[in-house]
Amino acid sequence: MLLFWPIVIPLLTAVLTLLAWRSTEMQRGISLMGALALLLAALAIFSQVVETGPVSAQAGGWPAPFGITLVADLLSAIMVLLTAIVAVTVVIFSFSDVTVEEEHFGFHPLTHSLLTGICGAFLTGDIFNMYVWFEVMLIASFGLLVIGGGKTQFDGTVKYVGLNLIATVAFIAGVGLLYGTAGALNMADLHGKLAGRSGEAVVLASAAFLLFAFGSKAALFPVYFWLPASYHTPAFSTSALFSALLTKVGVYAMLRVFTLVYDIDGTVFVPILIVLAVLTMFFGAMGALSQNSLRRVLGYSIIASIGFMVLGLAIGTPLALAGAAFYLFQDVLVKTGLFLGAGVTARLTGSELFARSGGVWRARAGFSILFLIPALSLAGVPPFAGFWAKLLLVQAALDTNAWFLTFAALATGFLLLYAMGRVWAAVFWSAHPGGESAITAPLGATSLLPVAVIAILVTYLGLSAGTFVDLALRVGAELTDPSAYVQTVLGGAP
Amino acid sequence: MNSLILRTASRLLLPLILVLSVFVFWRGHNEPGGGFIGGLLAAIAFALVEKAQGLEAARKALHFRPQSIAAVGLGCTVLGGLWGAFAYGYFLKGVWPLIEKLPDGSKTGLPFGSIMLFDFGVFLVVLGGVCGILFALEDVVANERDDKED
Amino acid sequence: MEIMIALLAGFLVAAGAYLMMSGKTLPYLFGLTMISNAANLIIFASGRLTFGKPPLIPEGAHSIEGASNALPQALILTAIVIGFGLLVFALALAYRSYYVLGTTKMDHMNASEPGTEVGS
Numbered sequence: 001m002l003l004f005w006p007i008v009i010p011l012l013t014a015v016l017t018l019l020a021w022r023s024t025e026m027q028r029g030i031s032l033m034g035a036l037a038l039l040l041a042a043l044a045i046f047s048q049v050v051e052t053g054p055v056s057a058q059a060g061g062w063p064a065p066f067g068i069t070l071v072a073d074l075l076s077a078i079m080v081l082l083t084a085i086v087a088v089t090v091v092i093f094s095f096s097d098v099t100v101e102e103e104h105f106g107f108h109p110l111t112h113s114l115l116t117g118i119c120g121a122f123l124t125g126d127i128f129n130m131y132v133w134f135e136v137m138l139i140a141s142f143g144l145l146v147i148g149g150g151k152t153q154f155d156g157t158v159k160y161v162g163l164n165l166i167a168t169v170a171f172i173a174g175v176g177l178l179y180g181t182a183g184a185l186n187m188a189d190l191h192g193k194l195a196g197r198s199g200e201a202v203v204l205a206s207a208a209f210l211l212f213a214f215g216s217k218a219a220l221f222p223v224y225f226w227l228p229a230s231y232h233t234p235a236f237s238t239s240a241l242f243s244a245l246l247t248k249v250g251v252y253a254m255l256r257v258f259t260l261v262y263d264i265d266g267t268v269f270v271p272i273l274i275v276l277a278v279l280t281m282f283f284g285a286m287g288a289l290s291q292n293s294l295r296r297v298l299g300y301s302i303i304a305s306i307g308f309m310v311l312g313l314a315i316g317t318p319l320a321l322a323g324a325a326f327y328l329f330q331d332v333l334v335k336t337g338l339f340l341g342a343g344v345t346a347r348l349t350g351s352e353l354f355a356r357s358g359g360v361w362r363a364r365a366g367f368s369i370l371f372l373i374p375a376l377s378l379a380g381v382p383p384f385a386g387f388w389a390k391l392l393l394v395q396a397a398l399d400t401n402a403w404f405l406t407f408a409a410l411a412t413g414f415l416l417l418y419a420m421g422r423v424w425a426a427v428f429w430s431a432h433p434g435g436e437s438a439i440t441a442p443l444g445a446t447s448l449l450p451v452a453v454i455a456i457l458v459t460y461l462g463l464s465a466g467t468f469v470d471l472a473l474r475v476g477a478e479l480t481d482p483s484a485y486v487q488t489v490l491g492g493a494p
Numbered sequence: 495m496n497s498l499i500l501r502t503a504s505r506l507l508l509p510l511i512l513v514l515s516v517f518v519f520w521r522g523h524n525e526p527g528g529g530f531i532g533g534l535l536a537a538i539a540f541a542l543v544e545k546a547q548g549l550e551a552a553r554k555a556l557h558f559r560p561q562s563i564a565a566v567g568l569g570c571t572v573l574g575g576l577w578g579a580f581a582y583g584y585f586l587k588g589v590w591p592l593i594e595k596l597p598d599g600s601k602t603g604l605p606f607g608s609i610m611l612f613d614f615g616v617f618l619v620v621l622g623g624v625c626g627i628l629f630a631l632e633d634v635v636a637n638e639r640d641d642k643e644d
Numbered sequence: 645m646e647i648m649i650a651l652l653a654g655f656l657v658a659a660g661a662y663l664m665m666s667g668k669t670l671p672y673l674f675g676l677t678m679i680s681n682a683a684n685l686i687i688f689a690s691g692r693l694t695f696g697k698p699p700l701i702p703e704g705a706h707s708i709e710g711a712s713n714a715l716p717q718a719l720i721l722t723a724i725v726i727g728f729g730l731l732v733f734a735l736a737l738a739y740r741s742y743y744v745l746g747t748t749k750m751d752h753m754n755a756s757e758p759g760t761e762v763g764s
Binding site: 142158161172173175177181228230 | 691729
Binding site: 001004008011012014015016018019021057058059060061068106109 | 559561562564565566568569572575576578579582583584585586587588
């Protein structure tokens, strides 16, 4: 039952916030309580999984592979925990960020529906249910993108909706082909049924459909164009939530499906993934350099980070998968911190455009440091978490003598450092065009606290990297040898 | 739309379709039917009122906000799932408190329970969801018609 | 029978792709609907097609021979409902965005990405 709470709690919170539509204060209270309850449930699952290994639960008591299965292995448990942390910080930040009108149009119910879909996608052990959770997530994200109702928002939403719907269709077609050839949908069951069949045409075709679908969700080259077109348009809380979690769900799905369901080792998918990963890193970093407004730079930096994670998946050794997982974990926090920080700077300077902002360092030095920590982590500067993630990936690439991949990872890291340097120079160091007195907006606790919490977590993740790298190595081992996962789902079911 | 025949007929049809929707919902226990189709039928009844008598009349006939109806329905489905979790430890497990098992293996009693609650929730979600979408669309169209006339 | 369904799915994808490449929001959505119906047909065919054998077990029996597979039907139903909901949202969005942005041509939609104008 424990595994159902991360789905039930946000769903109930969405219901209650929908019913409390008359009072904004009540909606906010319920929303925060729901996020905190989700955090408690996620912590409970995490501690149990760390102690005893993968946990599974069957809806209605129907044994797998016939019933609906929820599974939490270490990767799922950590992702749910990070989702809960992001949820709490974003909900607190939204109190000072989202307009009353957006709250009236359902910001809180939509946010919690989105969390339901994300937690469901992380926990499900069934590929068709993963599709359903993706849709829950997608519909909620459509709503969140559009509720402000501005011109840029509509433009961004049209592109986001248009490209994500194609991914949806590819996903369902891939699932259909998979079911047609293997006769199963439970991922642990599929693992056994597809063993030794990774070269067959139908299996490859379904894997290609799924790669396209997850690639679109994760903003992989060449289907990332929806991301820089839409992520900078809604409220800052919404873009923080999206950039921290939505693309990561795509990466999670890839890590899960291409290790558990398909055995891609030695198939054509390895070179394809490597090429896509390198191009994604390159175009993401170049895009980040070419933009002149804060959230658009950050949007392209998401794409570059996705490239790193997929690179880890493509190399495929336990160390590389651990690197991908560690990169995934720290990137969730880093992107939340950066986008929330972008919200604060935009409020301080009055604009996101580099040309019209500046002077934050002189006016608000404390906050500037809080922004600098995730920025440096993104750029891969030690001792922050991003450095260790990149180190693991580079080490994994060197172990397989993939010199070009090592070079690509290091070069992208350098480009990201340069992009963050540009942000720092333009927004924090250069003088504000309106003069020194231009920055007067007060900063409340609700906007500083979330940024501070994220900055502390990113630092902690980096300073006690030993513990977390061990955890990531366990994730990598679980991904390369999913026998414990399969055992929990199929064998251990009561 | 302003048609005397449709308006009069809609007054008559609203209760009829609602009864039919409840019947279909009920029937879904063991035969084709169920909360989804029942909810769609009920939504159609209100859509008919909306088309015949206007948005205000439909809102009045529905009495509650469509969003609230959908929210209550969603709550019902979750509670229906949790009921099984608390009774047997399995989320979504069917609980039938009014059914007794006789010694010879047959069952007797009223088939009310968690699955019924779940299905009723689906009924409300579909009703609230479809009505909410329809009303919102009509609202937008009406507003823009006003905008253009200004 | 499977061949027919496969050809039909292929035809739907071709027609849908043609519509989607017109560069306007509404034909794009119509094309998308066609492609999503093609995907539904793929699932339908993946359950193996049988003629006139509904997956209902007669009273008193415990199993049924040669009946069609009920699971793909349930999957398609789910996919249709979800696809329908998404289509409704997308149509409403297309309508609203025409009202707000004043165009249905995707090449002219660049409010969120200034500097990407395409010569018309």
